[in-house]
Amino acid sequence: MGILTYxxxxxxxxxxxxxxxxxxxxxxxxxxxxAWLMVLMFIPILGFILYLIFGKPISGxxxxxxxxxxxxxxxxxxxxxxxxxxEKRFEFKDEEINHFSDLxxxxxxxxxxxxxxxNQVIIYTDGNEKFDALIQDLQKAKDHIHLLYYTIxxxxxxxxxxxxxxxxxNEGVQxxxxxxxxxxxxxxxxxxxxxxxxxxxxEAFFPSKIAKINFKINYRNHRKLAIIxxxxxxxGGFNIGDEYLGKYKRFGYWRDTHLRVVGQAVQNMQxxxxxxxxxxxxxxxLYEDRYYDAVSAGNVxxxxxxxxxxTEWEQIKNGYIKMILSAKKYIYIQTPYFxxxxxxxxxxxxxALSGVDVKIMIPNKPDHPFVYWATLSNSGDLLNAGxxxxxxxxxxxxxxxxxxxxxxxxxxxxxIDVRSFRLNFEVNAFIYDENTAESLALAFQDDIxxxxxxxxxxxxxxxxxxxxxxxxxxxxxxxx
Numbered sequence: 458m459g460i461l462t463y464x465x466x467x468x469x470x471x472x473x474x475x476x477x478x479x480x481x482x483x484x485x486x487x488x489x490x491x492a493w494l495m496v497l498m499f500i501p502i503l504g505f506i507l508y509l510i511f512g513k514p515i516s517g518x519x520x521x522x523x524x525x526x527x528x529x530x531x532x533x534x535x536x537x538x539x540x541x542x543x544e545k546r547f548e549f550k551d552e553e554i555n556h557f558s559d560l561x562x563x564x565x566x567x568x569x570x571x572x573x574x575x576n577q578v579i580i581y582t583d584g585n586e587k588f589d590a591l592i593q594d595l596q597k598a599k600d601h602i603h604l605l606y607y608t609i610x611x612x613x614x615x616x617x618x619x620x621x622x623x624x625x626x627n628e629g630v631q632x633x634x635x636x637x638x639x640x641x642x643x644x645x646x647x648x649x650x651x652x653x654x655x656x657x658x659x660e661a662f663f664p665s666k667i668a669k670i671n672f673k674i675n676y677r678n679h680r681k682l683a684i685i686x687x688x689x690x691x692x693g694g695f696n697i698g699d700e701y702l703g704k705y706k707r708f709g710y711w712r713d714t715h716l717r718v719v720g721q722a723v724q725n726m727q728x729x730x731x732x733x734x735x736x737x738x739x740x741x742x743l744y745e746d747r748y749y750d751a752v753s754a755g756n757v758x759x760x761x762x763x764x765x766x767x768t769e770w771e772q773i774k775n776g777y778i779k780m781i782l783s784a785k786k787y788i789y790i791q792t793p794y795f796x797x798x799x800x801x802x803x804x805x806x807x808x809a810l811s812g813v814d815v816k817i818m819i820p821n822k823p824d825h826p827f828v829y830w831a832t833l834s835n836s837g838d839l840l841n842a843g844x845x846x847x848x849x850x851x852x853x854x855x856x857x858x859x860x861x862x863x864x865x866x867x868x869x870x871x872x873i874d875v876r877s878f879r880l881n882f883e884v885n886a887f888i889y890d891e892n893t894a895e896s897l898a899l900a901f902q903d904d905i906x907x908x909x910x911x912x913x914x915x916x917x918x919x920x921x922x923x924x925x926x927x928x929x930x931x932x933x934x935x936x937x
């Protein structure tokens with residue numbers, strides 16, 4: 458009895474100490490704070506363990522460090538562009554971008570996101586087309602290949618990619634592959650060994666130091682980047698796996714959005730890869746001109762914007778809000794998960810109430826049940842403000858796309874949810890180009906034909922069971 462009393466007292470003291478830490482020291486947002494306090498209150502022992510795994514913030518902010526030459530060049534360019542914008546002398550090749558100079562300024566100031574305007578962009582919404590193009594570019598590589606994917610599987614597509622990479626290594630091309638340890642947890646170790654034996658450099662982001670135990674499991678590198686010879690870059694939502702080609706019956710056709718970029722923006726994509734690689738590997742990539750050998754190829758304006766739990770600002774979310782508040786005609790959003798925080802929800806509500814045509818598209822099936830029910834709940838809330846919600850019926854919708862007024866757009870890896878904004882390491886391309894934005898808007902309109910509209914009347918008819926699932930999922934959504 459004495460031992461049990463002692464253990465109970467210890468648990469209570471630990472819970473109180475942890476609660477004080479959450480409230481006063483870690484300074485989480487109020488919603489997340491209350492969610493964790495409830496977890497500690499109702500499941501004290503398990504809650505403590507869950508917090509250590511999922512709730513503990515990353516200590517320190519210097520997870521990623523620049524080499525001296527890269528840092529100097531980036532900071533010099535950023536400061537030059539900031540001054541030019543402040544003094545109203547920045548030369549935009551497209552005069553329309555002047556209307557969005559404050560968005561450009563925001564990303565420069567918050568994320569050192571250099572603005573480039575000599576890019577060519579090709580949009581892929583089909584996995585087969587995206588990976589056919591990527592493999593063709595990989596096969597043409599002459600100097601180096603850098604791949605970063607949240608999920609890499611050892612299935613048919615994964616083997617196709619591996620075959621190409623091994624072939625290129627044998628031709629003298631330097632190949633590096635970085636994957637997220639959690640996102641690629643189903644990947645066989647034999648797959649990695651095969652690549653390494655062939656000479657491919659492979660690293661995991663935040664790997665488990667103890668088998669099956671990883672106290673950084675909540676912080677995932679959700680980025681997807683491919684850079685070939687420093688001249689071609691890929692960014693978007695597709696991972697490497699057969700389901701992204703529509704080969705899994707559970708999901709059916711996989712609708713996503715990915716970009717192929719040629720131009721100076723590839724330098725910024727490369728810099729992002731180098732930072733992530735140097736965090737994961739002891740074999741650091743130092744500055745060499747061959748890694749930044751980008752060539753001008755078009756006239757599309759781009760900023761490559763990163764965000765993650767290591768930074769003070771939620772850069773991508775702030776960019777989304779700025780885009781939403783700039784809208785005059787319409788906002789089109791595609792996202793597999795729609796769990797906005799109060800600031801983004803208010804921005805969308807204000808836009809809809811102001812007469813802006815707000816359309817949101819979500820999938821018709823869950824890949825994560827709690828997230829799915831929270832998505833339905835948050836989508837339903839915006840119906841009262843006049844937003845339109847569409848449920849994609851032609852398979853699984855995984856695209857992370859925002860288009861505003863056919864003028865600007867964003868495509869990348871960040872979902873509209875708390876996890877993407879605060880916990881994951883993400884990267885998005887913010888696009889300042891009417892042709893590209895209109896192409897993305899047309900793709901959205903085509904998808905509406907493959908969707909059903911969730912009206913206010915239909916939403917109110919949902920069963921008590923669904924309402925219960927929504928309420929529970931929404932309550933725990935800050936810690937999902």
